[in-house]
Amino acid sequence: MAHDAHAHADGDHGHHIIPMPVLLKTFGGLIFLTILTVLTATQLDLGAFNVPLALAIACGKATLVIMFFMGLKYDNRVNTLTLVLGILFVLIFISFTLFDTAFRGDIGNVDTIPQEDRTRMEETLQQRDPGRAGLATSPADSLALEQNPLEETPAPAEEPAPETTEPEAAH
Amino acid sequence: MASTTTTAAPAVEHGHGDGHAHHPRFQHHFVSMEQQFDSAKLGMWLFLITEILLFSGMFVAYTVYRVWHPEVFEVASEALNPFLGGLNTVVLLASSLTVALSIHFVQKDQIQKMNWMLLLTVLCAAIFMVVKYFEYTAKFEHGLYAGEAFHPHAGYEQFNIPYARQFFSIYFVMTGIHGVHVLIGMGMFTWLYTRGLRGHFSSEWYTPVELSGLYWHIVDLIWIFLFPLMYLI
């Protein structure tokens, strides 16, 4: 029956004996990285970079374990493929969930006034007071100006956020 | 069209001719011990990625809540003792080494050394669980539970903030499920040890040792990520 074409790519029949010094060095490396991660996390304040650094060290440790303790360096490539596939899908799970949770609420600022009405209001405003039209950045400001043209408008330029999210929400 | 030749089937002949075929552990739906071992190992790797994906759900929950409430997570993680966490990291790494060594020794037919390594692995796992026990009880005393029982008191009032409960829930669930895996591993290595004593393993056949070893390294790997995420940052 089939021995996979790639089953013995390394020519060592999957029974490679990992030498003792390699195992001990790996262990030494792991302990070193553990101390490093504790030190960098507790003694070193890198601000936002502490998290990526700790994760990078953890990935380094994981690589050591996988390559030498689990022997993937000497093993069939199909096992490596399996592991890579698993990790890939974990990353997909995390990143695609973050596409939602990190941007949650971006659909909340939906313009309640139809686009044509907005255009009309802006035009009206432009006719009445060309100098101040640029200040009306939100529909509410525009309405306020339209209804009470003589009153002071409440500081409209400070809140440009709804304007910027509008195109995304509307289209 | 090909005619009936025998030259086209060297793999099959090899499979039956290499003497391994008569090992008592040989299962007859395989062609060779080689194929049987490779299959078991690929099966184990596939099982390991299911383990990784099982934990991935909790890592996703961690990431989501950390992104939402980073300041809460930073405060809450101060409740955990990095020394005990670091100690457990070293203990687990040591147990990974002993497992790797047990495979090294069985491949060289040094069965007695393999047994010692298996026993050391069980011991390390036990130390890990004991440390974990003290960590858990210290949290429980101060009302740091997973879920609705969460009620920090006795010097831990500073953790009584919104979303700290989520941090402790994730901490207990992740380390709890990890702990269950450690217990299962302890059971497995105790069983392997007794089989090793009865002389079941040799360089010809040690599949259970190899597969349990792979499992144990994955348990170690999960902890390698849990430790910095929970205790350090």
Added chain:
Amino acid sequence: MATVMHTDAPAEAAAHHHPEHHHPEHHYLNHEKTIWSWLSTVDHKRIGIMYAISVAIFFLIAGVLALLVRMELLGPGETIMGPDAYNQVFTLHAVMMVFLFIIPAVPGFLGNFALPIQIGAKDVAFPRLNLASWYIFMAGAALAVIAIGVGQVDTGWTFYTPYSSDGSNSVFFVTLAVFVAGFASIFTGINFIVTIHKMRAPGMTWNRLPLFVWALYATSIVQVLATPVIGITMVLLFLEKFLGIGIFDPALGGDPILFQHFFWFYSHPAVYIMILPAFGIISELVTVFSRQNIQGYTFIALSSVAIAFLGFLVWGHHMFVSGQSAVSSIIFSLITYLIGIPTGIKVLNWVSTMYKGSVWLQTPMLYALSFLFLFTIGGLTGVMVGVLAVDVHLHDTYFIVAHFHYVMMGGTVIALLGGFHYWWPKITGKMYNETLGKIAAILIFIGFNITFFTQFVLGSRGMPRRYYDYLPEFTALHQISTVGSWILALGLFMVLFYMIHSMFRGKKAPANPWGAATLEWTHCTSPPDPHNFHHTPIVTHGPYDYHALEHLYEGDGVGDGATVEAAPGQKH
């Protein structure tokens, strides 16, 4: 005989002295006869049959529940049950159909039976794990039954929080059932992947694998990667319910939409666990009954893998109106369109396989044609509801109900029925009644369309799903749909009865009644030997190489002990 060589398999030959010379009737069904020999079997063929019987029972129960749902909707207001009972009935219908029928059906039954033989193996790589997976599956089923006994399960099959975390305790048993049954699915997946990688017969290269095997390979990858996530989701749901961990429950600061991400990370790929093996069956049927080599073998094989991969990137399209971010809705919607490409490639290749072929309209082919028609409707409406703006309108209406029934029932169940008829002679050694088979296939096709096409119309007019009551203007369409469900049921019961009849009174089946070229037909008796092959086959041609097959019919040894009549469909 030119194309096939035999090698000695000493281990096997020592144990069995070519039994067919002594007992011509010796095969896997009768070589051991006790009930215990079935319950303790590690033979993949017997495990396949145990799966077949169990999923058939669940299909029957869940099908009766579906008839009750349709009966309740025969008129507005309360017809045969109140709102609470209705909620439970549709929930149980869905949970049983999804987790206890469709997901295990094709891999567990046809996959277990055919896969090892199709690649020329004596068994799957881990026979005991295979048996264990059946027991675990049955344990999951038992928990589901307990849940029915304990009381109200009315969350729908999606178990959305906070309803599931606040509701009745029997939800616990159902979610536990899903958790347990998930392990069965994982073990089957692991077994198949390893079997395909390591157990192929000499000469069975990757591009000689039958397409059913390729489809099961893709399915297994999805099973292994996705199922653990439903496991952890269910665990977190128990913990939410009993400890209040506050991950999913908004009252405790959790996020219910996060639950939906967790749930659909599994359950969307699970849709491909359901449909991919069906694609595999259709690939077999279309080529065998067109007597023509499959068009675009590589494309069909790799499109299965592509679908398996893309299937993981689109789960958010179930959540367009859940309140997830617009960014993710847009991303998920775009990737959803991409799924149409590999699926379209498959449909085009199947159709072009039939072009200029000599199409032989036996029952399995009728199902294959039904599939092409129904699945295309199901698939295209899937692209429609993947469009953000359209989905906002159609979400949670009968349009969605119709869409996924066209995919799951019109796709998977129709393909399963086709495969069931196709492999029936191999499984039982008996032929079914072809005339009744054709009548049933046509009844099912008609009944299905009457039942579910009306639901597209209902949905587009605004009839929401999961309601036991409706406005009077929907009455006529609901009644048409209910009548359709009776026709559909009639067809399915016909299949049940003539198949049982054929088991006892059917004509004896030849080894290769369809003139197929895959190993289970060319190298196996009907029903097969307990060890599948008397000699390990050596494969020298592709799975659909019918020209190579013609040499087999002239020679002496078409497999072992296989009495082969000239294949009826062979006359060109």
